[in-house]
Amino acid sequence: DAGVTQSPTHLIKTRGQHVTLRCSPISGHKSVSWYQQVLGQGPQFIFQYYEKEERGRGNFPDRFSARQFPNYSSELNVNALLLGDSALYLCASSTGRAGGAQYFGPGTRLLVL
Amino acid sequence: QKEVEQDPGPLSVPEGAIVSLNCTYSNSAFQYFMWYRQYSRKGPELLMYTYSSGNKEDGRFTAQVDKSSKYISLFIRDSQPSDSATYLCAMSANRETSYDKVIFGPGTSLSVIP
Numbered sequence: 001d002a003g004v005t006q007s008p009t010h011l012i013k014t015r016g017q018h019v020t021l022r023c024s025p026i027s028g029h030k031s032v033s034w035y036q037q038v039l040g041q042g043p044q045f046i047f048q049y050y051e052k053e054e055r056g057r058g059n060f061p062d063r064f065s066a067r068q069f070p071n072y073s074s075e076l077n078v079n080a081l082l083l084g085d086s087a088l089y090l091c092a093s094s095t096g097r098a099g100g101a102q103y104f105g106p107g108t109r110l111l112v113l
Numbered sequence: 114q115k116e117v118e119q120d121p122g123p124l125s126v127p128e129g130a131i132v133s134l135n136c137t138y139s140n141s142a143f144q145y146f147m148w149y150r151q152y153s154r155k156g157p158e159l160l161m162y163t164y165s166s167g168n169k170e171d172g173r174f175t176a177q178v179d180k181s182s183k184y185i186s187l188f189i190r191d192s193q194p195s196d197s198a199t200y201l202c203a204m205s206a207n208r209e210t211s212y213d214k215v216i217f218g219p220g221t222s223l224s225v226i227p
Binding site: 004033035040041042043044045048056058088090092101102103104105106107109 | 117119121145147149154155156157158159162201203214215216217218219220
């Protein structure tokens with residue numbers, strides 16, 4: 001079975017630009033969560049979506065937005081990029097039911113110059 | 114005080130040693146506890162997933178949760194060089210009517226020396 005897939009794997013942008021990251025969950029999973037991982041730290045929660053609805057949002061500015069599509073895939077959008085947005089962006093897939101574990105994709109490594 | 118504390122290491126052990134990794138937390142609402150392994154430049158891989166207090170064993174890995182002390186541990190027996198990675202503890206309140214935001218520790222870097 002295919003795991004969580006993310007695209008692109010790497011991305012280089014300049015300050016002020018916009019970026020869109022994509023994620024496809026494990027087949028049968030209806031929930032997608034997004035995390036930001038800065039080097040040397042644990043992942044920080046950005047968003048969770050379940051059945052196309054936003055279920056939760058972490059402490060990130062409004063420059064960060066996301067959506068989930070009818071096939072449960074998801075996009076994370078970041079506007080007006082800052083140097084501090086350079087990080088590994090991780091997508092996690094889960095059933096969305098209480099007690100369901102989250103399974104991570106390989107991540108998208110974003111570098112903002 | 115951070116919600117989840119974890120010694121960042123680095124921790125270096127000889128091959129075959131027993132490794133003990135630990136985390137403490139402050140939020141008594143946490144019910145689900147996880148350990149992830151993350152190799153360099155890769156996504157975290159779920160190793161262990163436990164609910165509430167108690168022990169869980171899977172091969173060379175044992176997870177322990179002590180909710181009264183707000184303390185969780187991961188033990189690795191007969192450690193191998195391939196276990197060299199960063200180990201992240203994570204936890205969630207996972208309430209039925211709310212989202213299951215997972216809070217991670219900063220990770221412990223482990224090196225197993227042949």
